[in-house]
Amino acid sequence: MAAASARRPRLAVWKFASCDGCQLSLLDCEDELLMVAERIEIAYFPEAARRMLPGPYDLSLVEGSITTPADAERIQRVRRQSRRLVTIGACATAGGIQALRNFADIREYAAAVYPYPEYLETLATSTPISAHVPVDFELRGCPIDKGQLLEVIKAFLADRKPAVPGHSVCIDCKRRGNVCVMVASGTPCLGPVTHTGCGAICPSYDRGCYGCFGPVAGANTAALAKEFAALGVARRDIARLFQTFNAAAGAFRDEAERHGD
Amino acid sequence: MATRQHSILTIDGVAALLDALRRRGYRVIGPTVRDQAIVYDDITSLADLPRGWTDEQGAGRYRLARRDDDAVFGFAVGPHSWKKFLHSPAQRLWRTERSADGVRIIAEPVSAKPLAFVGVRSCELHAIAIQDRVLLEGAYPDQHYRARREAAFLVAVNCTEPGGTCFCASMNTGPKALGGYDLALTEIAAEGERRFAVDVGSAAGSGLLAELPHRAATPGETAAAEAAIAGATGRMGRAMPDxxxxxxxxxxxxxxxxxxxxxxxxxxxxxxxxxxxxxxxxxxxxxxxxxxxxxxxxxxxxxxxxxxxxxxxxxxxxxxxxxxxxxxxxxxxxxxxxxxxxxxxxxxxxxxxxxxxxxxxxxxxxxxxxxxxxxxxxxx
Known part of the structure; x- marks a missing residue:
């Protein structure tokens, strides 16, 4: 304890292509935030503090995906200044909702949105941070769960592996005592193939899981998609179910493509 | 085999049973309708039971449905089992506190409130017996499970309405409860009302029944109860082959x-x-x-x-x-x-x-x- 107070580890929070929701989860920690600030020096966090201290940093939390040539460069500099680099949220871990561009022509998108798209300098794809630099840990979710974010920070402080389980949403849904919305109501639900983390929020409110935490390891999306079809979900809607915040994540991307036009 | 002497409870007798359990300090848990299913949860009165409801079950499919009568236990098992209460999904085992004197380890106390389960099916009595073997026998019995299990009062209900995915008959685990309960009810319809033939399975069950308004079953009622269970044996939705x-x-x-x-x-x-x-x-x-x-x-x-x-x-x-x-x-x-x-x-x-x-x-x-x-x- 004494050593830790002598020199607090330095934290940096970085934003790439994203909505800022995940880094706000840190501010959302409210009760725990003061304790975090006691144990860690928040050295670089433009969303929260005017004072921005130069690197190197002991822990970098990186939000957002890489969508521009400038960001592809910048992430290299972030990595060089960071002892540990943890990516937070679906954008940083899977490319985010903006990875829908990966399945389309970005020039057409840009022309539809901006009056002078020629001024944009953008990449054809939105890619996760891990496609550019080595990442020490990926914390999933859209947005991330603040309890899990605290666990990652606590694990970093204790120099241990974060206790972030990798099972399906169904395990947590059943632990909560929920009635399965798919079996009891015929509601399509991505829970069986989705990585846990949220605590099964949507099925607890009688909705199917939207897959915010991305595919679980070894996700059998093909078998689930077949069941969705049996429930009467149209082919195009099956593709859409898989094409949201984790559209570019392995098994979800593949399943959407299998149900493409 | 001699037929055991049944007692008969009316629907008011079942209400009195729930009251008596509560008066004795039990947390009473039973079937109730919630979120499009018949789940197990806290019940306070007869009104909480799924009277007039049933379930339609198949592979990967469960639908809550209305019955055309007002049966109280006219359904099969739902998404929950009693393990939710006996072998909790989340159980703190111990915690630590660090102070100037060092680290103190504090064991989690076992839960004090006794549980009463109403509507335990024969397959579930077998399941509880299996978990007893797993969690209580051997060198390291689960203290939390043991405390809840030993204090629990079990009101079994013999199955008269097996579901589309039931196969207890082929596993020799039902539909009739043969032991491991305090009281067992068999629901029958007679003269336009619901009646419940009661078997006593323990001294505690006998003591509780004595407090309830009940009478001896007529031979006709006993025969009707046995016929209802026998009928269930023949209506299992599935069977385990050999x-x-x-x-x-x-x-x-x-x-x-x-x-x-x-x-x-x-x-x-x-x-x-x-x-x-x-x-x-x-x-x-x-x-x-x-x-x-x-x-x-x-x-x-x-x-x-x-x-x-x-x-x-x-x-x-x-x-x-x-x-x-x-x-x-x-x-x-x-x-x-x-x-x-x-x-x-x-x-x-x-x-x-x-x-x-x-x-x-x-x-x-x-x-x-x-x-x-x-x-x-x-x-x-």
Whole structure:
């Protein structure tokens, strides 16, 4: 304890292509935030503090995906200044909702949105941070769960592996005592193939899981998609179910493509 | 076999039963309608019971439905089992506090409030007996399970309305409750009202019944109760083929191509293990405070279908869905005998109904059996 107070580890929070929701989860920690600030020096966090201290940093939390040539460069500099680099949220871990561009022509998108798209300098794809630099840990979710974010920070402080389980949403849904919305109501639900983390929020409110935490390891999306079809979900809607915040994540991307036009 | 002398409760008698349990300090839990299903939850009066409701069940499908009568227990088992209350999904085991004097370990006290379960089916009594064996026998009995189990009052209900995925008759675990309860009810309809034939299974049950308005059953009522249960035996939605032979069948078919076929369908989501009333596996998690001054050691339900479950240094032992499904099913139906001296399956059908893609354990056994020369040979 004494050593830790002598020199607090330095934290940096970085934003790439994203909505800022995940880094706000840190501010959302409210009760725990003061304790975090006691144990860690928040050295670089433009969303929260005017004072921005130069690197190197002991822990970098990186939000957002890489969508521009400038960001592809910048992430290299972030990595060089960071002892540990943890990516937070679906954008940083899977490319985010903006990875829908990966399945389309970005020039057409840009022309539809901006009056002078020629001024944009953008990449054809939105890619996760891990496609550019080595990442020490990926914390999933859209947005991330603040309890899990605290666990990652606590694990970093204790120099241990974060206790972030990798099972399906169904395990947590059943632990909560929920009635399965798919079996009891015929509601399509991505829970069986989705990585846990949220605590099964949507099925607890009688909705199917939207897959915010991305595919679980070894996700059998093909078998689930077949069941969705049996429930009467149209082919195009099956593709859409898989094409949201984790559209570019392995098994979800593949399943959407299998149900493409 | 001599027919046991039944007593009869009316619907008011059932209401009095719930009141009597509450007066004795029990937390009363029973079936109730919630979220499009008949679940087990706290009940305070007759109005909480699913009177006039039933369920329609098939592989990967459950629908709550209205009955055309006002039966109180006219449904099969739902998504919950009593393990939710006896073997809690999350149980803190101990916690630590760090102070100037060092680290103090504080054991979690066992829960004090006794539980009363109303509507325990025969398959579930068997499941509880199986969990008793797993969690209470051996060198390290589960103290939390033991405290809840020993204090629990069980009101069984004999099944008169088996579901589409039920197969207790073929597993010799139902539909009639043969023991392990304090009181057992059999619901019958007579002269336009619901009546409940009562069997006493313990001194505690006898003592409670004495407090309730009841009378001796007529021979006709006793016969009606027996007929209702016998009728249920013949209306099981499914059957485990040749159940006594299944342990050996699976033992000699560990490389059957069917495991690959079922793995193509299996989501490895773990739902079957969560709804199974005998699956008992848990994991533990340590939750520490930010400043390292306190921590908690918490036990959670786990599942052999997760990758973490068999993770050793370097990777998961059962990485393929095939190996995970096979592990679950062969343990349940075959190696459970070697380990605990019984089957791990009680034929409740929950794993069939609540599998999101409707994998049917009886169908999987039948498929393996169908191409097993030894099994076919016996049929001659």
């Amino acid at each position: 159940a006594d032979e299944v342990p050996a069948l699976l033992r000699r078919n560990l490389d059957h191509p069917r495991w690959e076929e079922v793995a193509d369908r299996c989501l490895t989501c773990g739902n079957c293990t969560m709804v199974c009333p005998t699956c008992f596996c848990t994991t533990v998690e340590d939750v520490a405070s930010l400043d390292g001054s306190a921590s908690e050691h918490v036990q959670h339900w786990d599942s052999c279908f997760t990758m973490d479950f068999s993770y050793l240094h370097g990777g998961s032992v059962r990485a393929s869905p095939r190996s995970r499904y096979r592990q679950w099913m062969t343990h349940k139906l075959s190696t459970w005998w070697d380990q605990f001296g019984t089957s791990g399956c009680v034929g409740c059908g929950r794993c069939i109904s609540w599998c999101p893609v409707g994998i049917d354990i009886t169908e999987e056994v039948a498929a393996i059996r169908g191409s097993d020369s030894a099994a076919r040979g016996r049929e001659g």
